[in-house]
Amino acid sequence: MLLGCIGDDFTGSSDLANTLAKGGMRVVQYSGVPDAPADPSVEAGVVALKSRTVPVDKAVSASLKACDWLIEQGCRQFVFKYCSTFDSTPEGNIGPVIDALMERLGAAVTIVCPAFPATGRSIYQGHLFVKDKLLSESGMENHPLTPMTDADLRRWLKPQTKQGVGHVGAAAVFEGPEAIAAGLRREMDAGRPIVVVDAIRDADLFAIGKAAKDMKLVTGGSGIALGLPANLIDPATLKERRTPWHGDGGLAAILSGSCSTMTRAQVERYRADHPSLEIDADKLIAGELEPEEVADWASSAASKAAPLIYSSAEPDRVRAAQERHGKERVATAIEGFFAEIARELTGAGISRLVVAGGETSGAVVEGLGLSALEIGPEIAPGVPALKASDRPLWLTLKSGNFGAEDFFAEALAVLKRRPA
Structure with a gap:
């Protein structure tokens, strides 16, 4: 294995794996730290946490455990991947x-770049933008678990780290890899x-990738990986490595x-003309919803069209539910409910899952x-699109703000696509 990657969630890890696979690397995404060595053919391993x-x-403990496993696989360089909206x-x-x-890798310097x-x-002048708006x-700023109220990444990071936080600005980045490397030094x-x-x-991310060729650790969103494959594999061979999709x-x-x-x-677009069911946090915590009943409804509906099960409420409703029951209790209940529904659905023969x-x-x-x-x-x-390595299950894992309004229909079509 050449490149070892640690993702702090599953959608972000598939995002990074996608970038590396498009770049020509042979990639596998692992769900948690594997308990056995990787297949020798894997060039980039993404451990999703x-x-x-x-x-x-x-x-920290989970990330170090993942890092140790990747070190054992012989990785030359490491990536810590977090969200392009810097959820923290x-x-x-x-x-x-x-x-x-x-500290574990002996890295003297690292890059922070969640641009995508x-x-x-x-990122401009150290501030993270989402299109034309500050983060x-x-x-x-309304995220139910990790609200981001400051777009200045330097200021946001300073309370989190024991080390100094620096900055290489756009002027140096536009000059290219040598100027970026000089700024890092x-x-x-x-x-x-x-x-x-x-x-x-x-183009900036490719330049940053070249500047990071000899760095032990880089961190950022999936975009930081755009320039890394060419540092590790002969660029002339990268475009020939795509595996046909089934x-x-x-x-x-x-x-x-x-x-x-x-x-x-996306929920509003899809539910307008497809079967849908909302999971209400109050009813869930009151014990008025059972995953088996919801799964039975969905399995029956799936014979006609893929059903949508959602808890994607407006921020005010989410906050109100958190105030009534506690933030952690609401999150744990909803996540556990969806996990059980997924088990029920796949046990009933569902072979394609779109998860947002x-x-x-x-x-x-x-x-x-x-x-x-x-x-x-x-x-x-x-x-x-993703395929489970050990069973006939096709799925996609979507970060919240990714995709266009018709994403759900498009995802179902891609998961269904057969080779031409």
């Missing part, structure tokens, strides 16, 4: 995990080894736990016990 919103000590809190978990990984221009995420004005020498690097175009035409269902602005729009939301995706993958996922074609920027 559910560590974004767990307590800091648990996030003032306490962590991004900064503490970066500190721990740098294809989905409108860019803190993009809707992420300058910040490291000044005692600021965690360096936020501006990027507003894919989809499945079996029964399907959609599970949506994300409350992001785009996912809510990072925490929901993690709960579903863990609930189904999926150990590894093969990477298929891209459905939308940052969202690939």
Whole structure:
């Protein structure tokens, strides 16, 4: 294995795996830390964790365990992948995990770059933008678990890390890899080894990748991986490495736990002319909803059209439910409910699943016990089709704000697609 990657949630990990697979690497996404060595043919291993919103000590421990396994596989370089909207809190978990990984790998300097221009995420003067809005004005300030209220990544990181936080600005990035590398050395020498690097175009990310050729650890969104495959594999061979996709035409269902602005729009678009069922947090906690009954309804509906089961409520409704029952209780109940529904549905013959939301995706993958996922074609920027390596199950795991309003229908079609 050449490149070892650690993702702090399952949708972000599939996003990163998609970027590397498009870049020509042979990629496998692992659900948690494997208990056996990787297949020798794997060039990039992505260990997907559910560590974004767990307590800091648990996030650090899980990330180090993943790092140790990847070291054992012989990786030359490592990537810590977090969301392109930098989901975190003032306490962590991004900064503490970066500190721990740098120490474990002996990395003197690292890059922080969650830019992903294809989905409108860019960094300028150290501030993270979502299209033309600052992150803190993009809707992420209403996230139910990790509200982002400050778009200045330097300021957001400082309370999280024991180390200095530096910056390489757009002017240096536009000059290319040598100027970026010089900026990284300058910040490291000044005692600021965690360096936020501006990027507003894919070309910037390719340049950052070249500048990072000899770095032990890089961190960021999936875009940071655009320039890495060419550092590890002969670029002339990269485009010849895509594996043909084999989809499945079996029964399907959609599970949506994300409350992001785009996912809510996707839910409204799909439910307008498809069977749908909302999971109400109050009814769920009161014991008025049973996963078996919901799964029975969905299995029956699936014979005509893929049903949608969703808890993607408006921010005000989410906050009200959290105030009544507690944030953690609501999140745990919804995630556990979706995991059980997924088990019921796949047991009843559903072979295609579209899952929206990072925490929901993690709960579903863990609930189904999926150990590894093969990477298929891209459905939308940052969202690939996936195939379970150990059973006939095709799925996609979508981060909240990714995809267009018709994403659910498009995802079902790609998961069904057979070779030409």
